[in-house]
Amino acid sequence: MDVEATKDVGHEQAAVPGRGRAARWLLVALNCGMLVVGTTGGPLISRLYFSKGGHRQWLSAWLQTAGWPLLLVPVAASYLSRRARDRRAPLFLTPTRVLLAGVGLGFLNGADDFIYAYGLAYLPVSTSAILISTQLAFTVFFACLIVRQRLTAATLNGVALLTIGAVVLGLHASKDRPAGVTSGKYWMGFFLTLGAAALYGLILPLVELAYKHAAGGGRAVTYALVMEMQLVMGFFATAFCTVGMRLTAATLNAVALLTIGAVVLGLHVSKDRPAGVTNGKYWMGFFLIIGAAALYGLILPLVELAYKHVAARGRAVTYALVMEMQLVMGFFATAFCTVGMRRHRRCIQSYPLLLLCYPPKLES
Numbered sequence: 001m002d003v004e005a006t007k008d009v010g011h012e013q014a015a016v017p018g019r020g021r022a023a024r025w026l027l028v029a030l031n032c033g034m035l036v037v038g039t040t041g042g043p044l045i046s047r048l049y050f051s052k053g054g055h056r057q058w059l060s061a062w063l064q065t066a067g068w069p070l071l072l073v074p075v076a077a078s079y080l081s082r083r084a085r086d087r088r089a090p091l092f093l094t095p096t097r098v099l100l101a102g103v104g105l106g107f108l109n110g111a112d113d114f115i116y117a118y119g120l121a122y123l124p125v126s127t128s129a130i131l132i133s134t135q136l137a138f139t140v141f142f143a144c145l146i147v148r149q150r151l152t153a154a155t156l157n158g159v160a161l162l163t164i165g166a167v168v169l170g171l172h173a174s175k176d177r178p179a180g181v182t183s184g185k186y187w188m189g190f191f192l193t194l195g196a197a198a199l200y201g202l203i204l205p206l207v208e209l210a211y212k213h214a215a216g217g218g219r220a221v222t223y224a225l226v227m228e229m230q231l232v233m234g235f236f237a238t239a240f241c242t243v244g245m246r247l248t249a250a251t252l253n254a255v256a257l258l259t260i261g262a263v264v265l266g267l268h269v270s271k272d273r274p275a276g277v278t279n280g281k282y283w284m285g286f287f288l289i290i291g292a293a294a295l296y297g298l299i300l301p302l303v304e305l306a307y308k309h310v311a312a313r314g315r316a317v318t319y320a321l322v323m324e325m326q327l328v329m330g331f332f333a334t335a336f337c338t339v340g341m342r343r344h345r346r347c348i349q350s351y352p353l354l355l356l357c358y359p360p361k362l363e364s
Contacts, residue, residue, distance in 0.1 A: 027223060046117065047125045051178065060117035062241035065109065068234030071227055078224035093225045094232075097283065098214045102229050105210065106236025108203050113237060114244060116196035122181050122189030131193040134162045138201025146205040147212065207233075303329075
């Protein structure tokens with residue numbers, strides 16, 4: 001009886017890892033299936049939209065990541081499971097700084113979606129699919145630079161074949177243009193799609209670098225952590241496209257470039273710290289500057305809104321009026337900082353010139 005009981009317990013213990021492996025493989029198969037459906041059906045639907053007279057590239061880009069709310073299901077299930085085991089379980093498994101990097105990557109992903117949608121408007125699906133597949137070559141290139149990925153013979157062969165395919169397409173550009181698309185628009189779509197492939201080739205190594213930073217704190221890169229990262233990226237990519245529907249192309253180009261710079265800085269914080277500055281202080285300064293930029297981005301539209309209220313009353317927004325507004329703003333900004341210095345007089349030790357205004361008390 002004891003022997004039989006031992007066998008039963010051992011069989012049950014072996015069955016649990018087996019069920020775990022089956023669940024993992026089921027998740028992998030489910031995600032691969034959705035990826036296949038999305039990557040094959042998405043371009044066909046987008047091309048059909050443009051062929052039937054559609055012209056809103058931002059809408060097409062928005063739809064590429066609009067399904068992000070579906071990721072709330074696995075993220076919520078993971079949190080509830082952790083909460084059932086530990087009442088103090090954190091809301092997210094992903095470290096905060098990695099989630100902030102995911103915000104920047106989401107903006108990059110939104111920009112990439114727009115570039116791809118714009119190029120697809122002037123290309124057939126077959127040409128677009130082959131051009132976008134060159135992202136593998138760009139991924140290999142950026143992976144070598146960013147995450148130090150080693151090159152293999154198979155990788156180089158794949159890159160060479162994709163490059164040859166893109167060159168052959170470029171040399172026969174006039175034979176597969178959609179009806180009504182000029183040669184100039186075709187070439188614009190051609191290079192925009194190549195640009196989208198290059199940008200996505202940059203995004204993937206940056207995502208891997210973010211996962212490495214997440215694993216650097218002793219955390220395992222689990223399915224739940226990946227879903228959290230994808231949720232953040234999908235949300236902000238969709239938000240980027242939502243805002244983009246009301247902005248101009250020049251503004252978005254500037255935002256995309258600034259976002260790339262912020263992401264690169266955020267993921268390489270240990271390489272440009274001044275001497276004597278700890279990692280914690282560097283991060284504090286980094287996010288304070290980001291916060292200051294966000295606050296100033298709020299102030300400028302509010303100033304413009306104030307000018308609009310002045311103009312709505314029949315007054316002209318003259319140079320003198322602008323100077324008066326700047327004078328009032330400058331005076332109260334300086335008063336705010338003056339009060340702050342009075343409140344925290346210890347900062348005088350760091351700025352000796354302020355001793356002229358706040359002389360030390362003489363000991364009696």
